[in-house]
Amino acid sequence: xxxxxxxxxxxxxxxxxxxxxxxxxxxxxxxxxxxxxxxxxxxxxxxxxxxxxxxxxxxxxxxxxxxxxxxxxxxxxxxxxxxxxxxxxxxxxxxxxxxxxxxxxxxxxxxxxxxxxxxxxxxxxxxxxxxxxxxxxxxxxxxxxxxxxxxxxxxxxxxxxxxxxxxxxxxxxxxxxxxxxxxxxxxxxxxxxxxxxxxxxxxxxxxxxxxxxxxxxxxxxxxxxxxxxxxxxxxxxxxxxxxxxxxxxxxxxxxxxxxxxxxxxxx
Numbered sequence: 001x002x003x004x005x006x007x008x009x010x011x012x013x014x015x016x017x018x019x020x021x022x023x024x025x026x027x028x029x030x031x032x033x034x035x036x037x038x039x040x041x042x043x044x045x046x047x048x049x050x051x052x053x054x055x056x057x058x059x060x061x062x063x064x065x066x067x068x069x070x071x072x073x074x075x076x077x078x079x080x081x082x083x084x085x086x087x088x089x090x091x092x093x094x095x096x097x098x099x100x101x102x103x104x105x106x107x108x109x110x111x112x113x114x115x116x117x118x119x120x121x122x123x124x125x126x127x128x129x130x131x132x133x134x135x136x137x138x139x140x141x142x143x144x145x146x147x148x149x150x151x152x153x154x155x156x157x158x159x160x161x162x163x164x165x166x167x168x169x170x171x172x173x174x175x176x177x178x179x180x181x182x183x184x185x186x187x188x189x190x191x192x193x194x195x196x197x198x199x200x201x202x203x204x205x206x207x208x209x210x211x212x213x214x215x216x217x218x219x220x221x222x223x224x225x226x227x228x229x230x231x232x233x234x235x236x237x238x239x240x241x242x243x244x245x246x247x248x249x250x251x252x253x254x255x256x257x258x259x260x261x262x263x264x265x266x267x
Contacts, residue, residue, distance in 0.1 A: 001266065003033070004081065005040060005259040008073030010207025010236020012259065013060070014042045015081055018049040029266055030061035040264060043206050046074050048081060054096035055088045062202030070099035070148035072210015072239075072252050076116035079104040080256040083113050099148025117253040120211070123147050123218045123243075130223070136170045143219035144181075147250065151182045151215035155223070159185045159197050168199035182209065184216045188225045195233045207236030214250050217241035 001023075004015045014033050016023060023029060030045035032038075044062045051057035058078045060068045075095055082088040083106055091106045100121060107115040127144030133152075134140070142152040152171065156162075162185055171183040180201040187195040196216050198209040217230040221243055228243045239254040 001264050002261065003040065003264050004261045005042065006077040006081065006257065007236075007259055008076045008208060008210065008256050009234060009239065009254055011071070011073035011209060012042050012207075013044050013046045013071075013074050013077065014040050014264075015046045015048060015077065017081070017085070017087075018047045019056075019087060023047060026059065026061050027065040027067070030063065031065045032267065033264060034063035040262070043200070043203050044068070044071075044074075046071075046078065048078055048087075051096040054094040054101050055090075056082050056093070057096040060097075062200070063204075064202045066202040067098070068149060068202065070097050070102075070211055072118060072120065072147075072212075072214060073208055073254070073256075074210075075102055075104065075118055076210070076254060076256040077258075079106050079116045079118075080113040080258070083108065084111070084258070097148065113256060115253065116256055117251055118210070120147050120214050120250045120252050122248045123215070123250055125222065126150060127152070133174065133176060135174060136167070143223060145215035145218050147211045147214045147218070149182060149211055150177065150179070151184055151212055152177070153184045153186055153216050153219035155186050155188065155220075155225070157187065159187050159195060162197065164197060164199050164205040168205060172199055172201050182212055182215075184209075184212045184219075186216045186220065188220065189233075191225075191227050192229060193231045193233065194220055194226065197235065208234040208239070210239060210252055210254065213239045214241055214252050218243060218250060
């Protein structure tokens with residue numbers, strides 16, 4: 001089975017072109033191929049599939065085999081893949097996801113995509129503003145935002161020293177979120193810049209999360225901490241998030257890169 005390893009600011013997935021390949025048990029494959037010691041190593045598995053309602057369809061699976069609805073970094077890589085490999089020969093494309101159809105506007109140099117702007121759709125507030133919560137005996141406040149998947153955003157004065165491997169599971173599996181939740185820890189830098197770390201449900205801490213950056217920017221704007229355009233600094237790089245308040249659509253812009261290709265033999 002041929003695969004391509006790709007990453008968006010360090011959020012890395014294994015991509016399989018299902019225009020050519022068939023995957024029988026994607027949940028099982030995601031667990032095996034994501035293993036960083038015995039597999040290819042990634043934050044999860046992405047299937048790039050044909051679609052009757054869009055230019056292509058993205059199906060994503062986390063490293064634990066659970067299926068996700070949407071990934072902002074992964075969808076930029078999907079856009080790059082289908083353009084660079086001439087599956088779709090136009091720079092504005094649509095991608096079908098479990099969170100709906102997303103529109104991508106791609107910048108290309110010498111026939112290869114370098115930057116992708118994604119219409120993330122309309123954000124939804126799914127909590128009070130803010131909402132109190134107690135996690136492992138400590139009191140916090142969070143802002144719940146959905147951008148096709150649920151996020152809980154926590155504002156903190158300092159996030160570099162957080163031991164997310166230790167505390168992350170308690171936030172992800174809190175009883176307030178029966179379907180689990182993606183958790184963002186955010187430090188406000190100024191009106192146009194924030195720093196973010198993320199604990200993704202089903203994957204743990206990742207170097208970047210596009211939907212998480214979008215949710216964090218929206219939460220920052222709603223709380224009056226920033227303006228409508230926010231540069232989000234993540235462990236793997238930067239994403240630009242813009243919220244058009246007239247249309248209520250949020251746009252995410254960032255890079256996408258191919259790392260290597262190979263063949264994998266499922267056990």
